[in-house]
Amino acid sequence: MHLVCLGAIKRLLIYLWRGPVTCRLSKAQREQVERKISQLKGALPAEFTRQPRSMEELDRWKATELRQFMLYTGPVVLKDVLPEDQYHHFLCLSVGMNILLEEADGKRESYLGYAHNILEHFVDNSVGFYGPTFPTYNIHSIKHLSDDATNFCSSLNHISCFPFENHLQVIKKLVRSGKQPLVQVTKRLAERQCTETHATSQSERPTKITAKMPDNCVLLMDNAVGFIREKRNNGTLSIDVFRETDCDSVFEKPCNSKLLNIMFVSSDSTVAKRMLVNKGSVYKKAVCLPYKQGYAIFPQLHKPE
Numbered sequence: 001m002h003l004v005c006l007g008a009i010k011r012l013l014i015y016l017w018r019g020p021v022t023c024r025l026s027k028a029q030r031e032q033v034e035r036k037i038s039q040l041k042g043a044l045p046a047e048f049t050r051q052p053r054s055m056e057e058l059d060r061w062k063a064t065e066l067r068q069f070m071l072y073t074g075p076v077v078l079k080d081v082l083p084e085d086q087y088h089h090f091l092c093l094s095v096g097m098n099i100l101l102e103e104a105d106g107k108r109e110s111y112l113g114y115a116h117n118i119l120e121h122f123v124d125n126s127v128g129f130y131g132p133t134f135p136t137y138n139i140h141s142i143k144h145l146s147d148d149a150t151n152f153c154s155s156l157n158h159i160s161c162f163p164f165e166n167h168l169q170v171i172k173k174l175v176r177s178g179k180q181p182l183v184q185v186t187k188r189l190a191e192r193q194c195t196e197t198h199a200t201s202q203s204e205r206p207t208k209i210t211a212k213m214p215d216n217c218v219l220l221m222d223n224a225v226g227f228i229r230e231k232r233n234n235g236t237l238s239i240d241v242f243r244e245t246d247c248d249s250v251f252e253k254p255c256n257s258k259l260l261n262i263m264f265v266s267s268d269s270t271v272a273k274r275m276l277v278n279k280g281s282v283y284k285k286a287v288c289l290p291y292k293q294g295y296a297i298f299p300q301l302h303k304p305e
Helices: 004-018 027-040 055-060 063-077 084-100 105-110 112-130 137-152 162-172 181-194
Strands: 217-220 225-231 236-242 263-266 273-278 282-291 294-299
Touching: 004 055, 004 063, 004 084, 004 137, 027 055, 027 063, 027 282, 063 084, 063 162, 063 282, 063 294, 084 112, 084 137, 105 112, 112 137, 217 236, 217 294, 225 282
Parallel strands: none
Antiparallel strands: 217 225, 217 282, 225 236, 236 273, 263 294, 282 294
16 A cells, blocks of 8 residues: 555656656646546446546545556556556556455466566666656565565455555544543444444445446456346346457556456457356456447456445
């Protein structure tokens, strides 16, 4: 949260938007970025508390919005805006973090060495794209993130500050006055523990899957992309399925995006096959963003915000 989202990503975007002349986007490029961001508003699923905001409000972006840009909207927004080598440099950070945030232990561990290499490449080549003032302690520390995933044998989601920051708002609501705030919080938490039922925390909220966009896109166990058309009472789903072979890659460097289940699906519905599947066939929910003449599909890597 602090090292990558509020540290590296925010710094990178500031340099692109109002940094040194050597790396700052031109007026035409900035307009192109703003146009692309506006096209994505309303496209993010219910698990996102905020839809994409203008870069003019970058100073007020929350950490979740910066994570959103790094993992989902950024690869779409910056495509064909940045020079190709600079775009691939950004993707090194995006892809590396995508791997380290993967919940499936087998898949994450098989790519840990690669994630370390491309994150190291991002750090080592940042001076060439953004100048000697760009690297800070946060930027250099990115090299060691793969070590955290290795040492703790878990996704970085499990050792991130995001759930703690989210819970702070719950704790703040327990304080009614400025007198003895710690005592107030302790008593209210004790009362909650004694009650049989209480409000479900954010981390326990179920993932919302419906038959309407933008909450109808899922990834299936066989890596196919599915668009839910109907949820039936017996627990089965009527889905338009696009097999992996029917999909294209969103990018080819630093790796083929299909390796990370990031795929481009054409809006041509004749390719899809209507199928009935049970809920157990759904691997995870996906983020579906309008892209060219179809959609860019990204696996959703975090729980509801």
